[in-house]
Amino acid sequence: MLRADPVTDWGNVNIDALRAHLVDMNALVLSGAVETEQRPNGLAMRVSLTGPAGDAARRMVPAHGPVLAAETGWTSDVEFGVEALLWTVTDPVGKYASQIQALGFFGLMATGDHHRAHHIAIARGETTH
Template identity: 65%
Template sequence: MKVLYLPCLILTWTLATASTTSAQHSDHQNHGSMHSTTTMPTEPGDASFAAISEIVKILAQDPDTDWERVDIDALRVHLVDMTQLILGASVETEEIPNGLRMTISRSGRPGGAASRMVPAHGPVLASETGWSSIVVSNERSITWTVTDPEDGDVSQIRSLGFFGLMATGDHHRAHHIAIAKGVSTH
């Protein structure tokens, strides 16, 4: 059986106001100094495209950017992994004392993304939260166990679940810049 994964575009943007002069619009040529107000989106596309666009702008403005090392394709691959993980990962959860055990399927593109992301994110989660984060992989699945040794954040861990735990922490933006600069893969 073949499974077809279709990319999903998630379009989100905030509207901002931009002014343009009437000289740019033929219907206002008779009013030389008249201004019109046009509403423009601030995001240039879906979330992944917007992230790449923003990082390209940051790199272009940084005089220390080493263009020989920049790897936007690697960033794109990672952003595709993030999308595959969020939209398609198959996860079974089990509440355990002090936390949560999650079993993630390694099948298909979402499973491949999980295989690259969960083992890398597990130790980062532990260092940022103080929770125990243990990742064990086998041929068919990844088992990720997150617990609070102090038993204080158990309800938070359980409420976040797999996807919330994957999104926890403030390292993602720096990680994406590092990938784009060709410095790090996690």
């Protein structure tokens, strides 16, 4: 895609940054420790901040939350503690509470139509989120 785009600025391309993000994704999905609690209009998720998965969560969840909220109309609140972060996603109307609960942490992290563009932007060396 980068080679096919005549406006690619090769001086800014940063494939290593994309790789680092993909490593974060891998760590979060394969090793992330998450405890969930259903809320009337959604879900509260306690995500451990321990190890590489915790480092990935520290970077990714606060960045993804506002994008998820903008794309869905749901609320997304992230609070940091010493050992964990608390991510609460709710539907203000309550219509999609069961969807939020069924998706859970990993499904919510994968929700949205921005991921492809986000990864291309990282590869281009652009600031994302």
